[in-house]
Amino acid sequence: MNEAQNIQEIKESTRIRKPILEIKDLRKSFGNNHVLNGFNLQLFEGENLVIMGKSGSGKSVMIKCLVGLMQADSGSIKVMGNDINTLNEHDLNELRTEIGFLFQGSALYDSMTVRENLEFPLRRHKHKFGIVKEKTPLVIEALESVGLVDAIDLMPAELSGGMQRRVALARTLILKPKIILYDEPTSGLDPITAKEIIELMRRIQREYKTSSLIITHDVDCARVVSERMVLLVDGINYAEGTFETLKNSNDEKVKAFFK
Numbered sequence: 001m002n003e004a005q006n007i008q009e010i011k012e013s014t015r016i017r018k019p020i021l022e023i024k025d026l027r028k029s030f031g032n033n034h035v036l037n038g039f040n041l042q043l044f045e046g047e048n049l050v051i052m053g054k055s056g057s058g059k060s061v062m063i064k065c066l067v068g069l070m071q072a073d074s075g076s077i078k079v080m081g082n083d084i085n086t087l088n089e090h091d092l093n094e095l096r097t098e099i100g101f102l103f104q105g106s107a108l109y110d111s112m113t114v115r116e117n118l119e120f121p122l123r124r125h126k127h128k129f130g131i132v133k134e135k136t137p138l139v140i141e142a143l144e145s146v147g148l149v150d151a152i153d154l155m156p157a158e159l160s161g162g163m164q165r166r167v168a169l170a171r172t173l174i175l176k177p178k179i180i181l182y183d184e185p186t187s188g189l190d191p192i193t194a195k196e197i198i199e200l201m202r203r204i205q206r207e208y209k210t211s212s213l214i215i216t217h218d219v220d221c222a223r224v225v226s227e228r229m230v231l232l233v234d235g236i237n238y239a240e241g242t243f244e245t246l247k248n249s250n251d252e253k254v255k256a257f258f259k
């Protein structure tokens with residue numbers, strides 16, 4: 001596919017779908033270290049979008065700005081139509097419940113059972129669900145989504161690394177987020193377990209109709225889960241397109257991602 005076809009393809013998909021998340025001209029520097037230099041991104045409803053960038057390219061900085069943990073120098077970030085810079089703490093917290101995270105370090109609480117780990121976010125975000133007296137059906141529903149109902153009364157230490165990650169995903173899903181941010185979802189997993197997680201991410205997108213932003217270095221993961229990809233290079237969205245389009249690019253900086 002040539003560049004013109006690629007642009008046409010993206011235009012087609014953006015014409016049909018509405019953006020649920022929009023980043024415009026995001027800039028962030030630390031002294032002379034200009035990390036984000038006008039980064040733009042649109043995540044469309046129901047889309048799985050992969051972001052790839054070299055280590056230190058600013059992916060985490062971008063995510064931190066996105067969830068309001070870091071203030072960008074300039075630019076705008078809109079989540080479900082809300083400019084996060086104009087929201088007060090209360091509204092920002094409410095909006096955060098629409099965003100689920102599966103971060104590399106999103107560890108489970110070791111001293112709590114799987115059930116308690118899943119109940120925890122329900123207690124923290126009462127404003128979304130009210131006080132849920134009978135939490136078990138919600139816990140079971142979330143565990144069913146990741147195929148781990150049988151683990152409900154186990155402790156995290158009794159689970160394998162892959163199972164722990166699936167429980168962490170269930171803990172994210174219990175809040176029924178509209179957007180899921182995955183940060184290196186397959187890192188540290190063996191290839192078979194990584195494949196299971198990738199399949200699960202696809203199933204979740206289908207069943208929960210979530211829109212997902214997936215940060216990964218894993219080319220296999222990107223190939224299987226992405227409908228579209230954005231390559232973050234030199235602080236900007238350097239290249240965008242489907243996996244196949246980018247993989248076949250002649251641009252040296254793009255080629256480097258697929259070696």
Ligand SMILES: Nc1ncnc2c1ncn2[C@@H]1O[C@H](COP(=O)(O)OP(=O)(O)OP(=O)(O)O)[C@@H](O)[C@H]1O
Pocket residue numbers: 030033035053054055056057058059060061062
């Ligand atoms: N709080 C901070 N203070 C100063 N510099 C920072 C801070 N946070 C990040 N940086 C710098 O911003 C740059 C981008 O870092 P970031 O963690 O976003 O990279 P990354 O793309 O997520 O990398 P990796 O793939 O290794 O996780 C790095 O040069 C880092 O040193």
